[in-house]
Amino acid sequence: MAGWRQAVELALSDEDIAALAAISRSRTEPASRVERARMLLSYREDSSFFAVGRTMGVHHQTVQRCVERALAYGPMAALEDLPRPGKQPTITAEAKAWVVNLACRKAKELGYPHELWTTRLLARHVREHAPAAGHICLARLAQGTLCNILNEQEIKPHKVRYYLERRDPQFKQKMAEVLCVYREVKLIKEKAAAAKQKPSDAIAIVSYDEKPGIQAIATTAPDLPPEPGRHATFARDHEYKRHGTVSLLAGIDLLTGQVHALVKDRHRSREFIEFLKLLDAVYPVHTAIKLILDNHSAHLSKETKTWLAGQPVGRFEFTFTPTHGSWLNLIEGFFSKLTRSVLRHIRVASKEELKARIMAAMDEFNRHPVVHTWSYKLDRAA
Numbered sequence: 001m002a003g004w005r006q007a008v009e010l011a012l013s014d015e016d017i018a019a020l021a022a023i024s025r026s027r028t029e030p031a032s033r034v035e036r037a038r039m040l041l042s043y044r045e046d047s048s049f050f051a052v053g054r055t056m057g058v059h060h061q062t063v064q065r066c067v068e069r070a071l072a073y074g075p076m077a078a079l080e081d082l083p084r085p086g087k088q089p090t091i092t093a094e095a096k097a098w099v100v101n102l103a104c105r106k107a108k109e110l111g112y113p114h115e116l117w118t119t120r121l122l123a124r125h126v127r128e129h130a131p132a133a134g135h136i137c138l139a140r141l142a143q144g145t146l147c148n149i150l151n152e153q154e155i156k157p158h159k160v161r162y163y164l165e166r167r168d169p170q171f172k173q174k175m176a177e178v179l180c181v182y183r184e185v186k187l188i189k190e191k192a193a194a195a196k197q198k199p200s201d202a203i204a205i206v207s208y209d210e211k212p213g214i215q216a217i218a219t220t221a222p223d224l225p226p227e228p229g230r231h232a233t234f235a236r237d238h239e240y241k242r243h244g245t246v247s248l249l250a251g252i253d254l255l256t257g258q259v260h261a262l263v264k265d266r267h268r269s270r271e272f273i274e275f276l277k278l279l280d281a282v283y284p285v286h287t288a289i290k291l292i293l294d295n296h297s298a299h300l301s302k303e304t305k306t307w308l309a310g311q312p313v314g315r316f317e318f319t320f321t322p323t324h325g326s327w328l329n330l331i332e333g334f335f336s337k338l339t340r341s342v343l344r345h346i347r348v349a350s351k352e353e354l355k356a357r358i359m360a361a362m363d364e365f366n367r368h369p370v371v372h373t374w375s376y377k378l379d380r381a382a
Contacts, residue, residue: 010043010067016075017041023079033079039066040075095135096149099126103150103157117157119143119150164324174322175377178329181205181292181319182374185254189371199255204283206260207331207372208251208275208293210267211338216243216354219347236347243351248358249275251291252334257369259334261362263355269303276307276316290317294326330372 012020023029023037035056042052043063053060070078103122107114114121123143130138150156168174185205192199217240224235247267251260260278264271279289293299299318308316321328342361348354 008064008067008071009047010040010070012040012044012075017044020075032081036066036079039063040070040078043067091137091141091145091149092135095130095138096152098130098133098135099138099141099146099149100153100155102126103155116160119147119158122146122157166324168323168325171322171325174320175325175328177319178292178321178325179374179378181290182254182330183378186373186378188255201284201287203288203290204279205254205290206251206279206292207254207329207334208249208291209326209329209331209335210247210249210296211335212247212267213245214248214343214354214358215245216348216351217241217346218243218349223347240347243348243354246351246354246358247271248335248338250331250334250362251275251279252331252372254330254372257371259362259365259369261359263358265351267298269298269301272298273304273307276304280311280315285312288314288317290319292319292321292329292331294329295320295323330374333372 020037020041023033024041026034035058039052039056039058039062042055043049046052049060049063049067052063056063066078069082099122102110102125103117107117107121110125112121112125120143123141123146126138126141126146130136130141188199188203188205219237220239220241221237224231226232226234244265247264249262249264249267249271252258253260260275260282262271262275262278264274283289298304299320326332338361342358346354346357348357
């Protein structure tokens with residue numbers, strides 16, 4: 001007669017218990033790991049393979065194997081499947097390295113019209129050229145096996161991830177100049193707050209930029225409003241009609257939050273000069289107007305310089321952001337807000353209507369002005 005099965009003592013540390021409890025509640029972990037974590041926690045409470053198996057709905061030997069693996073390899077290792085015997089791999093490490101080297105080259109470099117590899121094209125190329133390169137094991141390479149080889153090295157030759165090369169050698173210097181202007185804004189605000197007064201009109205600091213290519217799109221059928229119990233959103237026909245594009249020229253006063261704007265068909269030097277004339281008319285004649293802007297050709301053109309030369313000394317002062325440094329300009333945050341709240345789903349019957357609605361949005365923003373602030377790296381300004 002067989003003897004009674006002896007209970008196995010399973011000791012778990014507080015860290016192991018916390019980790020197993022987290023896995024047992026997880027909705028993203030593999031089901032096998034979750035089940036084994038629950039087995040170990042249940043066995044800790046009741047050291048009976050039969051009782052745990054009955055509670056979990058599995059055979060008691062399944063619970064026993066899980067507990068024995070926890071004793072032999074540790075509770076976290078017991079959650080994983082043990083390695084199984086199988087066919088020895090036939091693809092050598094040298095062959096895999098040769099495949100990865102191919103994947104790191106462009107397909108066009110090897111005579112294909114494709115710019116980048118597709119996994120199907122790369123697998124075919126490997127099958128055709130591997131024997132001549134001394135890798136017979138790759139002569140029947142499957143596309144799925146190729147993907148496994150690439151995944152092992154985290155190589156994705158069919159994708160492109162864009163990066164931005166810093167081409168301005170004076171990037172840091174120009175960034176420091178912009179940050180100094182923002183620090184000046186901060187000091188003016190603090191001084192006005194201490195005196196419980198509005199900021200002085202001796203200086204105005206404006207963050208300026210253009211937002212070109214705003215599309216005037218019209219619907220071809222009326223929008224359908226939401227209906228309770230039927231559909232929760234507006235319904236819109238997929239077809240549309242284009243009426244062209246417009247450009248928004250806008251600047252936001254960093255001391256008052258006031259937005260100055262023009263909407264034009266284009267954004268050339270003459271439109272930029274028109275915006276400068278707008279600022280000139282808005283601010284008192286004794287106010288020094290500082291603009292933070294990018295180095296667009298319209299801002300540096302001969303026509304713009306000629307107009308500025310005719311203005312009083314000190315009336316306008318430009319601080320340029322570095323090349324590929326538009327993120328330093330606070331107006332970009334305002335444009336993002338405008339896009340999300342006004343332009344995202346806008347439909348108009350004409351360009352004139354689009355211009356009118358954009359200017360109406362500017363008036364709405366100015367009724368409740370928001371004073372934008374900049375704090376990132378402000379303490380590092382020279």
